[in-house]
Amino acid sequence: MSVxxxxxxxxxxxxxxxxxxxxxxxxxxxxxxxxxxxLEIPSGQMTTLLGPSGCGKTTLLKIxxxxxxxxxxxxxxAGTRVFGPGRERxxxxxxxxxxxxxxxxxxxxxxxxLQGRDKAERERVARANIEKxxxxxxxxxxxxxxxxxxxxxxxxxxxLCVDAQVLLMDEPFSAVDEQTRRLFQEELLRLLAxxxxxxxxxxxxxxxxxxxSDRIVLLSPRPGRINRIVTTEIDRQGLTSDEIRREKRFxxxxxxxxxxxxxxxxxxxxEE
Amino acid sequence: MTIAExxxxxxxxxxxxxxxxxxxxxxxxLLFGAWEIAGRIPISVAxxxxxxxxxxxxxxxxxxxxxxxxxxxxxxxxxxxxVSAIFGVxxxxxxxxxxxxxxIGEPIFVVMQAAPxxxxxxxxxxxxxxxxxxxxxxxxxxxxxIIVLNAYKAVRNANPTLIQMCRSFQGTRLQQIIKIIxxxxxxMIFAGLRLGVAAGFIGVILxxxxxxxxxxxxxxTYHRSVAEYADxxxxxxxxxxxxxxxxxxxxxxxxxxxxxxxxxRKDA
Numbered sequence: 001m002s003v004x005x006x007x008x009x010x011x012x013x014x015x016x017x018x019x020x021x022x023x024x025x026x027x028x029x030x031x032x033x034x035x036x037x038x039l040e041i042p043s044g045q046m047t048t049l050l051g052p053s054g055c056g057k058t059t060l061l062k063i064x065x066x067x068x069x070x071x072x073x074x075x076x077x078a079g080t081r082v083f084g085p086g087r088e089r090x091x092x093x094x095x096x097x098x099x100x101x102x103x104x105x106x107x108x109x110x111x112x113x114l115q116g117r118d119k120a121e122r123e124r125v126a127r128a129n130i131e132k133x134x135x136x137x138x139x140x141x142x143x144x145x146x147x148x149x150x151x152x153x154x155x156x157x158x159x160l161c162v163d164a165q166v167l168l169m170d171e172p173f174s175a176v177d178e179q180t181r182r183l184f185q186e187e188l189l190r191l192l193a194x195x196x197x198x199x200x201x202x203x204x205x206x207x208x209x210x211x212x213s214d215r216i217v218l219l220s221p222r223p224g225r226i227n228r229i230v231t232t233e234i235d236r237q238g239l240t241s242d243e244i245r246r247e248k249r250f251x252x253x254x255x256x257x258x259x260x261x262x263x264x265x266x267x268x269x270x271e272e
Numbered sequence: 273m274t275i276a277e278x279x280x281x282x283x284x285x286x287x288x289x290x291x292x293x294x295x296x297x298x299x300x301x302l303l304f305g306a307w308e309i310a311g312r313i314p315i316s317v318a319x320x321x322x323x324x325x326x327x328x329x330x331x332x333x334x335x336x337x338x339x340x341x342x343x344x345x346x347x348x349x350x351x352x353x354x355v356s357a358i359f360g361v362x363x364x365x366x367x368x369x370x371x372x373x374x375x376i377g378e379p380i381f382v383v384m385q386a387a388p389x390x391x392x393x394x395x396x397x398x399x400x401x402x403x404x405x406x407x408x409x410x411x412x413x414x415x416x417x418i419i420v421l422n423a424y425k426a427v428r429n430a431n432p433t434l435i436q437m438c439r440s441f442q443g444t445r446l447q448q449i450i451k452i453i454x455x456x457x458x459x460m461i462f463a464g465l466r467l468g469v470a471a472g473f474i475g476v477i478l479x480x481x482x483x484x485x486x487x488x489x490x491x492x493t494y495h496r497s498v499a500e501y502a503d504x505x506x507x508x509x510x511x512x513x514x515x516x517x518x519x520x521x522x523x524x525x526x527x528x529x530x531x532x533x534x535x536x537r538k539d540a
Contacts (some may be wrong), residue, residue: 067436086442090440093433093437097433111441114443114447115441115442162441
């Protein structure tokens with residue numbers, strides 16, 4: 001595979017860090033969101049969960065995060081069964097989830113604050129991560145003074161602070177405008193290439209999924225099951241983002257996935 | 273980008289600040305002007321002009337009558353509002369956090385808020401006599417329901433994503449309450465406190481007019497009975513200003529202690 005975020009770690013790319021075994025989720029009221037879902041997420045890669053709206057991708061991500069309890073099945077992260085949120089996982093929220101009454105610095109350090117680390121230490125770690133996401137100089141700003149893209153950088157820095165192995169990102173760019181989104185995507189790729197992290201990324205954008213990830217898990221509509229797993233084999237080496245977007249492999253993969261999703265939409269329409 | 277650029281407030285806000293003050297002054301001038309004219313016509317012999325009222329207010333302040341009256345009025349007001357605020361906020365938060373307390377408390381306080389509780393003043397007098405206790409009780413029954421209900425609703429509506437965020441970083445339930453729920457609920461809790469303090473003022477004046485005339489209520493009743501209307505209106509005017517200023521100060525305190533981010537917003 002040529003697109004792994006960490007080409008050097010190719011040897012253990014096959015070992016999975018997150019294992020989802022027979023996960024089923026029935027919401028109160030009887031909606032079956034997920035059914036008998038098995039999935040292995042390889043370590044050190046970016047895996048995208050992609051599917052039509054209502055296929056349970058965010059539900060699956062929140063089950064992995066331990067924020068939702070599955071009706072059946074098990075989730076294992078780094079060899080331990082998940083019964084709730086844990087230190088080896090950090091979540092980046094779709095709507096940022098920043099404390100409006102706290103400065104950027106306190107927001108970024110919030111995960112460490114909850115762990116009870118002392119103020120000087122958590123602020124030192126937070127400052128380093130604020131710098132990493134490109135927000136140096138904004139430590140004392142409040143969320144309402146920042147743009148959507150900057151707010152999500154705060155959310156990302158907060159997740160990086162707790163130094164979790166697995167980053168769970170729930171449509172992190174959906175509330176950000178298109179230009180910011182593209183810039184942010186590139187920066188995130190560059191940043192993650194340096195950190196040895198496994199990323200599970202939920203998106204509804206096919207292009208974003210193909211552009212960002214090593215593996216795309218395509219989910220079928222309700223109840224969510226795995227349709228198939230696409231490995232994006234795009235050689236990103238030496239290419240600019242625009243060149244990647246014009247690559248034949250890129251366009252073919254997008255087209256291929258769109259074909260599958262379109263069938264779901266057509267089926268849905270037929271049912272109606 | 274520098275921080276200065278990012279912190280640029282919307283252009284409307286910068287010019288609005290001196291403008292707001294001007295409009296506020298103009299609004300007051302219009303009101304007091306209309307009052308002066310109405311007093312001079314006069315629309316009623318019992319309605320003094322603005323200047324007469326202010327003169328009376330000056331005299332009452334100078335000879336100390338006003339301060340003596342406030343010393344009397346403030347006692348039941350402060351005790352009553354203090355008890356209502358502490359009990360109301362604590363009980364309201366508990367109701368928001370626990371279904372059990374919600375089921376016990378909600379019907380009582382919804383009825384108390386909707387019903388004209390002033391009708392219970394005779395009952396209060398019957399139970400507590402005509403002293404301080406009865407007045408404190410009147411303030412409490414008027415101020416508490418709105419404080420409880422606002423605190424309860426604020427906690428119940430605390431941002432679920434923030435709570436989820438706290439859980440995702442392994443925050444304990446106590447951390448969730450102290451670091452997320454209460455700060456997130458504080459604007460609405462304070463809105464309830466402001467309404468509660470305003471209701472407390474209504475309570476104390478009603479108690480002083482209906483139970484036994486003391487303090488400001490006594491000034492109003494006495495000057496009405498001897499037809500010194502300027503003095504009567506001066507007392508009413510002073511308590512209105514006092515109530516408005518108290519509620520305003522509470523808002524300042526809220527921003528200063530709980531919402532630091534609002535200090536950077538020009539006109540919030």
